[in-house]
Amino acid sequence: GAVVSQHPSWVICKSGTSVKIECRSLDFQATTMFWYRQFPKQSLMLMATSNEGSKATYEQGVEKDKFLINHASLTLSTLTVTSAHPEDSSFYICSAPERVETQYFGPGTRLLVL
Amino acid sequence: AQSVTQPDIHITVSEGASLELRCNYSYGATPYLFWYVQSPGQGLQLLLKYFSGDTLVQGIKGFEAEFKRSQSSFNLRKPSVHWSDAAEYFCAASLMDSSYKLIFGSGTRLLVRP
Numbered sequence: 001g002a003v004v005s006q007h008p009s010w011v012i013c014k015s016g017t018s019v020k021i022e023c024r025s026l027d028f029q030a031t032t033m034f035w036y037r038q039f040p041k042q043s044l045m046l047m048a049t050s051n052e053g054s055k056a057t058y059e060q061g062v063e064k065d066k067f068l069i070n071h072a073s074l075t076l077s078t079l080t081v082t083s084a085h086p087e088d089s090s091f092y093i094c095s096a097p098e099r100v101e102t103q104y105f106g107p108g109t110r111l112l113v114l
Numbered sequence: 115a116q117s118v119t120q121p122d123i124h125i126t127v128s129e130g131a132s133l134e135l136r137c138n139y140s141y142g143a144t145p146y147l148f149w150y151v152q153s154p155g156q157g158l159q160l161l162l163k164y165f166s167g168d169t170l171v172q173g174i175k176g177f178e179a180e181f182k183r184s185q186s187s188f189n190l191r192k193p194s195v196h197w198s199d200a201a202e203y204f205c206a207a208s209l210m211d212s213s214y215k216l217i218f219g220s221g222t223r224l225l226v227r228p
Binding site for chain 1 (some may be wrong): 146156157158160163165182203204213214215216217218219221223
């Protein structure tokens with residue numbers, strides 16, 4: 001079946017640095033991808049919708065200048081956490097819909113900002 | 115506002131016992147409904163989904179869910195729980211449009227007693 005990958009699976013960085021997370025759809029094209037954030041023992045919160053060929057759409061309360069999203073191709077979306085701080089430490093998950101009723105999730109990227 | 119509610123944060127059942135996880139939704143119209151499972155260190159896996167038609171849907175791993183329009187509910191059930199079912203379960207909903215956006219419930223953590 002369809003697979004969505006994320007890289008890296010985990011990352012530790014110093015406060016103030018930027019971190020890039022990649023999300024790839026491996027055997028289908030995705031004009032839309034989603035980025036979620038999950039805090040420990042909490043649900044997935046949609047951060048933004050990544051659109052190939054156009055700007056990302058951010059959910060209310062999500063800083064677009066902090067979380068830069070680039071949908072470079074039909075199989076790749078990247079999330080860059082700029083000037084990361086400890087409060088940005090979280091589990092970031094991407095997803096890509098193959099059809100409206102079929103959405104595939106990546107395995108997630110755990111970010112720890114020291 | 116659209117929302118998905120899972121009223122039970124934790125549920126503990128004995129292995130072999132039956133299970134029901136509750137999910138209620140609040141939407142202007144009946145959305146697409148999903149149940150996902152998240153095991154430690156793994157990505158979200160789709161258990162089952164409901165779009166229309168038969169209100170009792172069968173999923174993987176012996177799970178089923180029943181859609182009840184009058185109660186705005188989509189409860190997940192399993193007749194006999196296995197120790198490997200211990201995980202976090204998320205109910206999610208999506209509008210029947212091309213946005214593909216999923217809204218997740220807060221999740222229910224299932225613990226299985228030997």
